[in-house]
Amino acid sequence: MDTAPNVDVPRPTDGPWPPLGWEERAWRSTLPPDLFSRSAREALRKPYRAAVTPLIADLDVHLPRATAAAAEDASAAIRDFDADAAGDVAPFAAILLRSESASSSQIENLTSGAKQVALAEIGEESRRNAVQIVGNVHAMQAAIALSRTIDGAAILAMHRALLEEAEPETAGHWRTEQVWVGGTGYSPHGAAFVAPHPDRVPAAIDDLVAFAERDDIPPLVHAALTHAQFETIHPFPDGNGRTGRALIHALLRHRGLTRSVTVPVSAGLLVDTPAYFDALTAYRQGDPATIVDELARATHDAVANGRVLLADLRAARDEWRSRIRARSDSSAWPLVELVLRQPVLNTATVQRELGISHTNAMRAIERLVAAGALAEVGGRRRSVLWQSTQVLTALDGFAARAGRRGLGRS
Incomplete structure (x- = not known):
């Protein structure tokens, strides 16, 4: 693929945000010509148009008053939810992060039940979707851990954590090939969106990182615009959406909007995925408000759904605690907290998690079985496993609520 001289570079406009520019690139197909008709071969000889992202590092952010107000209301909802969950941060931080990872994966049509994901986390499930969702959990964990400094290395680490099991050859590397959305699988001609040429990716990421390091933009607005710009750059051959949504959480933690847990905003985006994708398209056309509005709307849906999940989990924990018969120093009590997150x-x-012997682990498990918190099940390796039906039901209920309206519109 060679650069053609016809380039329309994005320039500042009278609007609130510069739209994408476009450039023509020559396409060289690696497929044998005899696979195509004569008309298709002629079409492939023509240049295609690839996006050229505007530089945003130093742009002023101007939004309609209603959008700014919506972002502030959503920010308040995030702070309240984060504070509410902070009292149970050990189990709930893990369960909310897993729920967010599953919802983010579902946006990419990667679905799996809560039990399959939990099995994959302990090596008892090898189905591709469940394994990839666990990869997304790792990407979210990396995003939170690396949120102090958001730079190119941190983004690469998120992507590596996401795909190192599924696609180790590309995990943690910027793409070196052209990618596009829609159209055919063999050329970008006629695609709905053609991302920037790979030789533009490093500079575009440097500009994005400079934008992400600013502290003069309201945090939720900052996260929404950083996410939209990242998705437009599309710097990886795969995993852009999931990495980009992990980046939202890195920004929210970096800016101090969240301090304890991962607010499951992807579950909110999943409620109306067409609106989410439309907002990304609008951003590329020079409208920054729509993606901010969409993230604000998603936040309220996510917080409402998350509160139901936490209420379900707290009710289950209270029920178990009332039934457990054990001394105050018994390992059964910390096992209750472990079951909530695993x-x-x-x-x-x-x-491993409680630092106890096999004998004490079995005693603690038996007490939770007697209390109705755990039930014995078999693993795929003929191993003995225990599961909490109440927690799995609560997690599947969370996923069903997140996807209900979006599924109804598809």
Whole structure:
């Protein structure tokens, strides 16, 4: 693929945000010509148009008053939810992060039940979707861990954590090939969106990182615009959407809007995925308000859904605690907290997480079985596993609520 001289570079406009520019690039197909008709071969000889992202590092952000107000209301909802969950941060931080990872994956049509994801986390499930969702959990964990400094290395680390199991050859590397959305699989001609040429990716990421490091933009607005610009750059051959939504959480933590837990905003975006994708398209056309509005709307849906999940989990925990008969120093009590964040487990998991012997792990498990918190099930390796049906039901209920309206519109 060679650069053609016809380039329409994005320039400042009278509007609130510069739209994409476009450039023509020559296309060289690697497929044998005899696979195509004569008309298709002629079409492939023509240049295609690839996006050229505007530089945003130093742009002033001007939004309609209603959009700014919506972002502030959503920010308040995030702060309240984060504070509410902080009292149970150990189990709930993990469960909310897993829920957010599953919802982000579902936006990419990667779906799996809560039990399959929990099994994959302990190596008892090898189905591709469940394994990829666990990869997304790792990407979210990396995003939070690296949120102090958001730079190119941090973004690469998020992507590496996401795909190192599924696609190790490309995980953690900027793309070196052209990518596009829609159209055919063999050329970008006629695609709905053609991302920037790979030789433009490093400079575009440097500009994005400079924008992400600013502190003069309201945090939710900052996260929305950073996410939209990242999705437009599309710097990886795969995993852009999931990495980009992990980046939202890195920004929210970096700017101090969240301090304890991961607010499951992807579950809110999942409620109306067409509106989310339309907002990204609008951003590329020079409208920054729509993606901010969409993230604000998604935040309220996510917080409402998340509160139901936390209420379900707290009710289950209270019920178990009332039924457990054990001394105050028994390992059964910390096992309750472990079950909330790891609803399918084996003795090795209990031993490792609680730092106890096999004998004490079995005693704690037996007490939770007697209290109705755990039930014995078989693993795919004929191992003995225990699961919490209540926690798995609560997680599947969260996913169903997130996807209900979006599924109805598709």
